[in-house]
Amino acid sequence: MRAGASDDADVIVVGAGPAGSSAAHWCASAGLDVLLLEKAGFPRDKVCGDGLTPRAVAELARMGVPTDAADGWIRNQGLRVVAGGRTWELPWPDVTAYPGYGMARSRMTLDHRLAQHAQRSGAKLLERTKVTGPLLDDRTGRVVGVTAQPLDGRGRPDGAPTTYRAPVVVAADGVSSRFATSLGIERRDDRPMGTAVRTYFRTDGKAADGTPSATGPTSRHEDAWMESHLELWSGAPGQSDLLPGYGWIFALGDGTVNVGLGSVSSTPARQSAVGHDYKALMRTWIENTPAEWGFTPDNQVGPIRGAALPMGFNRTPMYRDGALLVGDAAGMVSPFNGEGIAYALQAGRVAADAITQARTRTTDDARERALGTYADRMRAELGGYYTLGRAFVRLIEHPTIMRVGTRYALPVPVVMRLVVKLLSDCYEPRGGDWVDRVIAAMTRVVPAA
Structure with missing residues (x-):
């Protein structure tokens, strides 16, 4: 995987979400020439709960990402769990590996900050550049770059297609991962699949249009706890089925809260068979919240949007012929809680370490073995936990x-x-x-x- 004179970079990273920006940061910090390609223009939205567990905060600290409160970061103390008519406030566990607090930040700004951090580390970011497929070596079939299409501000083709070359490519292009699919790496049918929907509400006394809200302020946007409602009913509370999932209210500290729900099934087939209208469930849940919370149409910011949550390493192998899959592209969302940011950041770091180690090897076989350690390390660190998660979902x-x-x-x-x-x-x-x-x-x- 040694870079040649005709290569555009030592590493190409496809997608500038948390996984891609983490990989780009760590590779650039190691002195590699990194090309980070993002199909959208920043800032751009991503359906997510916007919550960062202590595990994710620890990864941000490793990266050296500033997380000052004055810069829009809000800390939380732990989980407020609501179930069975009771409420518990549970501080984050006191462990040496992680800080004793979590954080929250809208993905609209979080992803942009992480991409900027990768740039400051030395990565070259190209926005509005849609990767259309892998570039393969004619003789070996190995990935040696990508083909890409520049886009305009509306996502339409803008100029001639381009080819970028590099001896290794990191696929961080999300749950659908067209890059992985084009290599024949499909999603597994024996892994859990989740669905999440979310929207935002103002709780600072202002309606969505900035005028005074009829419900007045509730200060939920400054809540020190990430709130989880473990009883997620398919219809009227107490008169319908409990679904495998939870609802959440995460304070963002900027006058808004992220309100959403997530459900999970043990396999994609079972998820399709259940066939719930999650946006309708979300609307029903919101309608049953206390009036003083102010979750009204006047206070809602943006529509209810949904996304799939690929769980438990649902796309393998994570490394093949010069391509490494990280984050949602490899299905690294936790089956226990729907958390994906922490594992995306971790995967970027581990992938970068395998890439930088491979560059020190002197033979092709040795370089391949070094790159293969990425998948081995991720399975060793998360495989058992994800296996327990699959049992939990069942x-x-x-x-x-x-x-x-x-x-x-x-x-x-x-x-x-x-x-x-x-x-x-x-x-x-x-x-x-x-x-x-x-x-x-x-x-x-x-x-x-």
Whole structure:
């Protein structure tokens, strides 16, 4: 994978979301020439809960991303869990590996900041550049670059198609990952698939158009807790089925809150068979929230938008013939909680390490082995956890188990401690208390995903 004289970069990264910007940052920091290609123009939106767990905050700290409150970052203390008619406020677990707080920031600005950080590290960012496919070596079939189409501000072709060459390509182009698909790397049918929908509401006393709100301020935008509603009903509360998922309210500190819900199925086929209208469910849930929260049409900012959540390494192999898949392109969303940002940032870092190590090897075989360590490391670090997550999804698909769990198991302090550490993925992999040791042991004994 040594760069040749005709190459445009040492590494091409397709997609400037968290995974792509992380990979670009770490590769550029190691002295590599990095070309980061993004089909949209910043700032651009992404359907997400906008919440950052302590695990994600730790990755931002490693990258050196500034997260000052004066710059629009808001910290949170932990999870407020609402279930069975009761509410618990659960601080983030106190572990040495991660900070004791989470954060939140709209993806509209988060992704832009991360891409700018990669630029400051030395990566070259090309916006409105749509990658249309891989460039393959005629003799070996190895990926040696990409073909791309410049776009105008409306997403239409703007100029002649372009070819960019590099000895290695990082695919960070999201859940559909057309780049991976064009290489014949399809999504797996034995992995969970989630669906999330979300919108925003102003809670600072202003309506969406900036005029005073009829409901007045509620200050939910400054909430110190990430709120999760574990009872997600398919219809009227208490008179319909409990769905495997949860609703959320995440404060963004800028006058708005991110309000959404997510549901998960053990396989894509089961998700299709269920066939819920999640936007309708979202509207029903919002209508049943307390009036004092101000979740009214006048205060709503933007429509309800939805997206798929690819979970548990649902696209493999993660490395093949010069192409590494990171983030949603490899299905790295957690089956436990729908979190994807932390793992996207982690994958970018691990991928960059494999790439920089490969460049020090002196033979093609040695370079291939070094690049292959990326997939091995990701499976070793997350495979067991994702396997437990798949089992968790199969359990909560049963309404009876959901009902019994939320009403009788969650109130037990020991169970609650276990649940919050599992759902947040904040546990000590070595040492810690007995809950940490139990989780760590379970992730080691199950087969890696």
